[in-house]
Amino acid sequence: MRTRTADEVRRQAIEAFAHELVASHLVVGMQPAGGRESEAALVSLVAALHTAVASGTAMPLRLDLSPECISHQGEAIASASLQARRLLQCAQIQGIEAICFGEGLTPVEAGRLMALLLDKDHDQRWQPDALANAMRHRGIRSVQFVLQTGAGAKKPNLTTDVREAMRQYQDLADALHENNTLARRDLDLDMASASTVIERAIQQLEVEPSGLLAVATKDSVDRFTTGHSVRVALLALRVARAAGATRNQLLQVGTAALLHDIGKSKVPHEVLFKQGSLNNEEWAYLAEHPRLGAQILLEQPVVDPTAVGAAFSHHVCGNGTRGYPRSPFPIPPGSTSRLVRVCDVFEALTSVRPYKRALTPCEAYTVMFRAEGDFDPRWLHFFVRTLGAFPQGSHVRLDDGSEALVMEQGTRADRPIVRLLSGAGGTALLPGQPDRVPIGELHEGQVRQVAAVLTPDRTIDTGAGPSEWLTQTAHSPCLRRTHSGSA
Amino acid sequence: MLRDRDEKAEAELKAAAEARKEKLRAETAMSSVPQEIFDSTDPMLEARLTELTEDALRLLRGRGHMPSQEAISSLPLEPVASEEIAGFLHSLASRPDAGRPPLLEGIENEFFGVLIDTYLTARAAMQRRALNLLKDGLDLSPEAGLDRLTSDLVTTLASLGKKGSDERLENLCKQIATAVVVASPALGDEP
Numbered sequence: 001m002r003t004r005t006a007d008e009v010r011r012q013a014i015e016a017f018a019h020e021l022v023a024s025h026l027v028v029g030m031q032p033a034g035g036r037e038s039e040a041a042l043v044s045l046v047a048a049l050h051t052a053v054a055s056g057t058a059m060p061l062r063l064d065l066s067p068e069c070i071s072h073q074g075e076a077i078a079s080a081s082l083q084a085r086r087l088l089q090c091a092q093i094q095g096i097e098a099i100c101f102g103e104g105l106t107p108v109e110a111g112r113l114m115a116l117l118l119d120k121d122h123d124q125r126w127q128p129d130a131l132a133n134a135m136r137h138r139g140i141r142s143v144q145f146v147l148q149t150g151a152g153a154k155k156p157n158l159t160t161d162v163r164e165a166m167r168q169y170q171d172l173a174d175a176l177h178e179n180n181t182l183a184r185r186d187l188d189l190d191m192a193s194a195s196t197v198i199e200r201a202i203q204q205l206e207v208e209p210s211g212l213l214a215v216a217t218k219d220s221v222d223r224f225t226t227g228h229s230v231r232v233a234l235l236a237l238r239v240a241r242a243a244g245a246t247r248n249q250l251l252q253v254g255t256a257a258l259l260h261d262i263g264k265s266k267v268p269h270e271v272l273f274k275q276g277s278l279n280n281e282e283w284a285y286l287a288e289h290p291r292l293g294a295q296i297l298l299e300q301p302v303v304d305p306t307a308v309g310a311a312f313s314h315h316v317c318g319n320g321t322r323g324y325p326r327s328p329f330p331i332p333p334g335s336t337s338r339l340v341r342v343c344d345v346f347e348a349l350t351s352v353r354p355y356k357r358a359l360t361p362c363e364a365y366t367v368m369f370r371a372e373g374d375f376d377p378r379w380l381h382f383f384v385r386t387l388g389a390f391p392q393g394s395h396v397r398l399d400d401g402s403e404a405l406v407m408e409q410g411t412r413a414d415r416p417i418v419r420l421l422s423g424a425g426g427t428a429l430l431p432g433q434p435d436r437v438p439i440g441e442l443h444e445g446q447v448r449q450v451a452a453v454l455t456p457d458r459t460i461d462t463g464a465g466p467s468e469w470l471t472q473t474a475h476s477p478c479l480r481r482t483h484s485g486s487a
Numbered sequence: 488m489l490r491d492r493d494e495k496a497e498a499e500l501k502a503a504a505e506a507r508k509e510k511l512r513a514e515t516a517m518s519s520v521p522q523e524i525f526d527s528t529d530p531m532l533e534a535r536l537t538e539l540t541e542d543a544l545r546l547l548r549g550r551g552h553m554p555s556q557e558a559i560s561s562l563p564l565e566p567v568a569s570e571e572i573a574g575f576l577h578s579l580a581s582r583p584d585a586g587r588p589p590l591l592e593g594i595e596n597e598f599f600g601v602l603i604d605t606y607l608t609a610r611a612a613m614q615r616r617a618l619n620l621l622k623d624g625l626d627l628s629p630e631a632g633l634d635r636l637t638s639d640l641v642t643t644l645a646s647l648g649k650k651g652s653d654e655r656l657e658n659l660c661k662q663i664a665t666a667v668v669v670a671s672p673a674l675g676d677e678p
Contacts, residue, residue: 243587252591294601295613303620305598306591312601320600328607329668331600335592349565363567366575378588384579 006056011075013048013055017101018063018070018080020048025087028114030181042107042114053103060100060144064156065091068163068170071156078158079218081166083226085174090117095125095148102142112138165211168204171197172230176258180226180265183296189262191255191300198233198254202247205237210407210419213238213393217351225261228347233258235343235387236336239379242386256310257340263293263311290315291325306336313337314344317374338376342368342383345375350455358455361391388413390450397452397459398437401425407436414450415440599624599661603668625662 020041027041052061064071065088069081081088091097094117116122116138126134126147135143158166175197179189204212216231236257240250267289293311297304313333317323320330333341349364359367365384368375386409390396394406396418403426404418420435422428429435437443439450453460602624605617 240590243590245590249590291604291608295605295609298602298605298613298616298620306594308601309594309597312604313597325604327600327604329600329603331597331604332593334594334597335589336594337597339588359565359567362572362576363565365579366567366572367565369575369579376588378585381579381582381585382588385584 010052010055010057013052014057014061014072015077015079017045017048017052017061018072018077020045021063022070022080022084022087024110025090025114025117026083026177028111029086029118030177030184038111039107042110045110046105046107049101049103049105060102062098062100062146064098065096066156067092068166069156069158074157076156076158078162078166078215082169082215082218083173083177085170086177087117093123093125096145097148098146100144100146102144105142109140109142112140113143116140161208161211162215165204165208165215168197168201168212169215169230172201172233172258173226176226176229179259179262183262183265189259189296189300191302191304194255194258195251198237198251198258201234202237202241202250202254205234205241209238210392210405213391214395214405215393217393217395225264228351229258229261231347231351232260232340232343235347236339238392239339239343239383239386243382252304252306253336253339255304256307256336257343259293259297259307260310260314260340260344261289261293262296263289263291266292266296287315287324306334309334310337310340314340316341322374333376335376335379339379339383342375342379346383352455357458360453360455360458360460361387361394362389385413388416390414390416390453392416395421395454396450397454398439399449399451400446402448403454404437410438410440412440416450418450596661599665603665607668621665625665 024038024041024045028038031038049061053059062072063077067088069076069078069088070084071077091099116134122134126145128147131145131147135141135145175190175193179191179194182189201212213234216227216234233254237250237254240253245253267286290312294308297308297311312325313320313331314337315323315325316331316333316337320327320332345368346361346364349359349367350361352358368380372380388409390406392406392408394416395403396406397403398418402424403421405421406416407419408417410416415438417436417438420429420437423430437448439448441447450462452462599621602617602621606614606621609617
């Protein structure tokens with residue numbers, strides 16, 4: 001197994017710090033000041049800074065805040081930027097170009113920094129003197145702001161399509177975060193904003209689906225499970241579209257999928273952040289989040305039955321007799337809820353969590369089919385056939401060593417059309433080199449195959465030849481691992 | 488002075504490790520991964536969280552190293568043998584294509600079910616909201632009681648006999664079921 005270089009270690013530590021910065025800003029903005037979760041987030045932020053110091057990162061650590069992303073030395077930090085809309089907006093309003101963090105930063109000081117950034121009374125650009133006074137007054141010594149000048153900051157290295165996909169994803173995450181905050185405070189949800197961002201996502205998925213789906217896999221800030229819900233919504237839209245949904249139906253399905261976990265915002269912190277294992281009673285409370293979610297949606301001035309159903313039934317199995325919440329009588333889930341359930345479990349299985357690794361799509365399908373009765377078989381089959389062995393947005397390595405992004409399904413489930421990210425052997429793409437390649441077909445004098453699937457933490461060999469899926473020929477492993485111990 | 492700084496740093500780092508542990512605990516509890524695959528009530532989870540946080544603590548104290556690829560590889564991974572994947576793909580290929588599943592099917596029944604569940608399980612204000620939505624959905628006047636509802640049903644049933652419509656019959660049955668559940672004192676307090 002390859003050892004990471006010192007540069008890679010440093011880059012990862014800086015990304016982790018940016019992640020904690022975004023998470024702290026979100027948490028402190030949502031929680032009451034001094035709340036337990038806010039304190040924990042600020043401590044994690046300081047811990048991440050110490051990790052960056054330990055990795056050899058030069059101090060002070062400067063993070064640039066452009067309107068679309070966080071960057072370090074001109075390199076965009078996409079993973080942390082996907083839920084950074086609020087932080088970036090704060091920075092733009094206050095005229096902040098960059099924040100430099102010194103290694104003496106403490107959680108208390110970090111809390112004061114967040115309070116300064118979140119100060120609703122200061123909704124204008126800082127003047128240098130006023131900023132210096134405010135910093136001194138609040139006792140912030142280990143942090144320096146770099147204010148915007150007329151010259152304009154250096155733009156981070158993002159292509160136009162990635163920038164657009166990031167913007168779309170940030171819109172979705174921000175709308176959901178806003179609604180989670182409103183739900184937690186017992187206020188009416190902003191259903192219009194949820195519909196608007198879903199409407200835009202539908203348009204984007206029609207024009208260029210792979211960019212948004214690929215960006216979605218990079219979201220590393222999943223406090224409040226926002227990223228999970230956004231990805232479930234994108235999956236549901238993708239599958240519903242393939243099922244022939246009209247635009248109006250897509251809007252209903254997408255909104256329902258985006259809000260399916262809204263009930264989690266009402267689970268008390270003493271249960272969520274309890275020291276030690278949950279007892280049966282606490283676990284039962286946690287399992288109430290679908291019912292709580294449905295009730296939040298029922299309290300809205302305009303009630304959306306599809307969203308209510310998906311919030312209530314996304315953990316219900318079969319005809320309403322298994323899963324949770326337990327109802328006094330079986331409630332058969334509607335079609336949208338059954339689709340959301342499939343997307344929900346698939347997303348959980350294929351994403352990395354701090355406590356588990358990601359499965360590949362084929363591995364996740366196999367696991368889900370072990371418990372086929374827990375899902376609507378029609379949706380499960382259709383889901384698998386729609387996404388294929390290499391879903392849109394998947395990162396793959398081809399048999400000539402080039403890396404590529406899956407753009408769309410090809411003629412067979414194992415033959416997608418990909419966009420090259422690098423040339424043969426991982427070299428840079430040559431100018432004018434065609435970057436769209438149909439897998440398994442003669443293209444520019446070459447027939448290329450997918451050699452490996454790259455998950456965030458694994459490289460899985462697909463075997464020598466194409467998979468047998470949908471070809472109905474002999475048994476042949478679709479995916480063969482290169483790493484020992486994972487099978 | 489240096490010792491004070493070390494002690495302070497150690498206290499902060501312990502707090503960081505504890506915070507991270509709590510965060511992991513919350514994430515595991517909220518996961519949508521099926522319980523058969525990853526059980527957040529599994530006693531081994533605590534050991535896993537402790538291990539992860541101790542690694543972080545060692546790293547933060549400057550005595551450890553960044554988590555190695557090996558360490559990341561040691562995170563739990565649901566075992567799926569390549570033969571099982573192959574078998575699954577083969578069986579999938581051999582099944583007939585069932586076509587496109589219906590969209591937005593069963594939404595109304597599910598919605599009425601959720602409303603009745605809410606009426607039976609929620610607090611008083613929410614119960615009233617559910618009851619009002621039920622009445623709106625079934626096109627009943629807000630003051631309609633069981634007698635009035637029954638009378639409406641009898642009238643509707645009589646007309647059904649002449650026209651014979653499955654959809655109307657289903658709707659009628661739903662109304663009866665709803666009325667019985669909502670009006671039953673044994674199942675819930677009158678809001």
